[in-house]
Amino acid sequence: MTEDVQVFVDAIALGSIYALMAVGIGLVFGVLRLVNFAYGQLIMAGAYALALTNDQPVLLSIALCFGVVLALSLAMEFAAFRPLRRASPTTMLVATFAISYLLQNIALVRFGAIGKIVVVIPKLSEPVTIGGVHIRWITIVTILVAIAVFAALTLLLTRTTIGLQMRAASIDSQTARLLGVRANAVITTAVLISGVIAAIVAVILPMAVPERLLVSPDYALRETIIVLVGVVVGGIDRLLTATLGGFTMGLAVGLLSGFLPSTGTWPFTSSVYLDGAVFMLVIIVLLLRPEGLFVRGRRAAVERV
Amino acid sequence: MLELSGLEVRYGTVPAVRGLDLSVGRGEIVGLIGPNGAGKSTTLHAIMGAVRPSAGDIRLSGSSIRGRPPEQVVRAGIALVPEGRRIFSELTVEENLRLGLSGRRSKVGAAEAVERVCELFPVVRESRRRQAGLLSGGQQQQLAIGRALVAEPDVLLLDEPSLGLAPTVVNAVFEALEAIRTRGVTILLVEQRAQRTVAVADRTYVISNGELRMTLGPEDAGDTSRMVEAYFGGS
Numbered sequence: 001m002t003e004d005v006q007v008f009v010d011a012i013a014l015g016s017i018y019a020l021m022a023v024g025i026g027l028v029f030g031v032l033r034l035v036n037f038a039y040g041q042l043i044m045a046g047a048y049a050l051a052l053t054n055d056q057p058v059l060l061s062i063a064l065c066f067g068v069v070l071a072l073s074l075a076m077e078f079a080a081f082r083p084l085r086r087a088s089p090t091t092m093l094v095a096t097f098a099i100s101y102l103l104q105n106i107a108l109v110r111f112g113a114i115g116k117i118v119v120v121i122p123k124l125s126e127p128v129t130i131g132g133v134h135i136r137w138i139t140i141v142t143i144l145v146a147i148a149v150f151a152a153l154t155l156l157l158t159r160t161t162i163g164l165q166m167r168a169a170s171i172d173s174q175t176a177r178l179l180g181v182r183a184n185a186v187i188t189t190a191v192l193i194s195g196v197i198a199a200i201v202a203v204i205l206p207m208a209v210p211e212r213l214l215v216s217p218d219y220a221l222r223e224t225i226i227v228l229v230g231v232v233v234g235g236i237d238r239l240l241t242a243t244l245g246g247f248t249m250g251l252a253v254g255l256l257s258g259f260l261p262s263t264g265t266w267p268f269t270s271s272v273y274l275d276g277a278v279f280m281l282v283i284i285v286l287l288l289r290p291e292g293l294f295v296r297g298r299r300a301a302v303e304r305v
Numbered sequence: 306m307l308e309l310s311g312l313e314v315r316y317g318t319v320p321a322v323r324g325l326d327l328s329v330g331r332g333e334i335v336g337l338i339g340p341n342g343a344g345k346s347t348t349l350h351a352i353m354g355a356v357r358p359s360a361g362d363i364r365l366s367g368s369s370i371r372g373r374p375p376e377q378v379v380r381a382g383i384a385l386v387p388e389g390r391r392i393f394s395e396l397t398v399e400e401n402l403r404l405g406l407s408g409r410r411s412k413v414g415a416a417e418a419v420e421r422v423c424e425l426f427p428v429v430r431e432s433r434r435r436q437a438g439l440l441s442g443g444q445q446q447q448l449a450i451g452r453a454l455v456a457e458p459d460v461l462l463l464d465e466p467s468l469g470l471a472p473t474v475v476n477a478v479f480e481a482l483e484a485i486r487t488r489g490v491t492i493l494l495v496e497q498r499a500q501r502t503v504a505v506a507d508r509t510y511v512i513s514n515g516e517l518r519m520t521l522g523p524e525d526a527g528d529t530s531r532m533v534e535a536y537f538g539g540s
Contacts, residue, residue: 164403168396168400171393171396172391176404176407177355178385179453180376180379181376
């Protein structure tokens with residue numbers, strides 16, 4: 001029983017991380033109609049920044065992580081997204097594939113294929129016992145941070161002018177521009193917020209997910225793929241549905257890896273068939289609800305993706 | 306105030322507007338009519354910078370605005386009420402108005418500008434917190450015009466504001482145009498309702514196939530044969 005609760009809490013934390021990534025990807029998709037496949041490499045760059053400054057004070061290390069991720073986000077916007085503003089969504093998607101592999105290979109050449117340990121705040125990995133259930137501090141922190149980010153983002157989107165302009169641009173960017181909304185300012189803001197979220201994930205992920213303690217060139221790639229699938233499954237057209245999609249994928253991965261039998265010999269270990277089980281669920285959902293799991297009514301999401 | 310000279314717009318190799326000359330004087334209401342596909346909306350989009358002209362010039366108060374992006378054209382003093390209203394139906398009426406404020410040249414006086422729009426269209430004030438998509442077609446049109454007016458433009462472009470509206474509502478829209486003019490806003494009106502447009506406008510240009518066919522004055526409003534000739538071409 002207590003083990004079940006532990007698995008469940010861990011799955012919610014994983015869902016929170018995936019939901020954060022989904023928001024980061026969904027924000028940029030909203031204003032640019034661009035699926036950023038290179039989002040994971042922002043997280044990778046942030047994790048390298050942390051790993052290379054393990055011996056520095058933790059706040060400095062985290063500040064460097066944010067600096068690197070934000071600089072890289074802006075570099076992507078100015079060097080790739082902006083010149084491709086009028087390109088087709090397919091062209092932009094392929095461009096982000098190219099960016100993703102470029103960054104992976106730069107990391108490979110510069111840092112090698114062997115992973116580097118990321119140490120952020122070791123204390124957070126210690127467990128706390130609540131009613132007989134052992135939960136690591138980082139699990140609680142992850143969930144709280146995700147809630148705080150979503151609350152802050154909701155305030156930004158609903159209470160500020162730039163937030164209103166971002167919502168308008170994601171509904172109908174041409175009309176927004178005709179009203180005087182500065183497209184580039186809105187897009188740059190979305191890219192920056194998306195970068196801040198990537199940096200937050202870069203700080204949390206190495207502590208929260210044991211397999212992500214080591215940063216290597218393909219760091220966060222698997223997460224990105226699963227989150228992208230989650231975003232589509234949830235409904236990419238709306239930030240909320242995309243976020244719920246990301247959360248659901250994290251929750252599903254967490255629960256399946258916790259509850260599927262993981263002992264025994266190949267192929268009866270969950271690490272072998274976990275992805276297979278997850279994507280089978282995805283196929284079933286897409287067959288039953290191609291417009292998105294959380295989309296009310298039939299919207300045009302299918303055509304857009 | 307607003308002058309187009311030799312304006313040409315192409316979609317790929319297809320010409321949509323060919324060598325159009327048109328001028329709108331300060332405080333005037335100028336109509337632009339013609340059959341479907343004549344190039345009316347394209348002309349407005351070219352003025353707004355939403356499509357790029359292949360030749361010709363667009364001048365506002367003497368200085369060229371050709372090639373500027375829409376967000377700069379709005380700040381230069383031209384606002385568009387787009388065809389089909391293009392209201393953000395998921396946002397509230399107030400949020401739609403606030404988006405219109407994005408195009409203001411100065412932040413000073415924004416509250417007064419909203420207040421003046423509310424005086425002109427009381428429904429906007431009454432339904433500020435409602436979702437814009439829940440308004441009737443006529444109310445949405447008033448909101449669309451109000452949203453353009455809060456930017457306090459010198460020139461207001463309207464793209465078929467009466468489209469899809471009930472006759473009584475159409476009357477209200479045309480009456481609103483007169484009221485807007487008295488506030489010192491210059492109007493360029495694209496319409497399908499030729500007779501109404503010719504009657505309300507100081508001057509109405511008839512275009513067809515992207516070319517200027519004739520210019521009509523208010524006195525031609527009752528002259529059906531001239532109107533028919535304008536549309537279908539005569540000798």
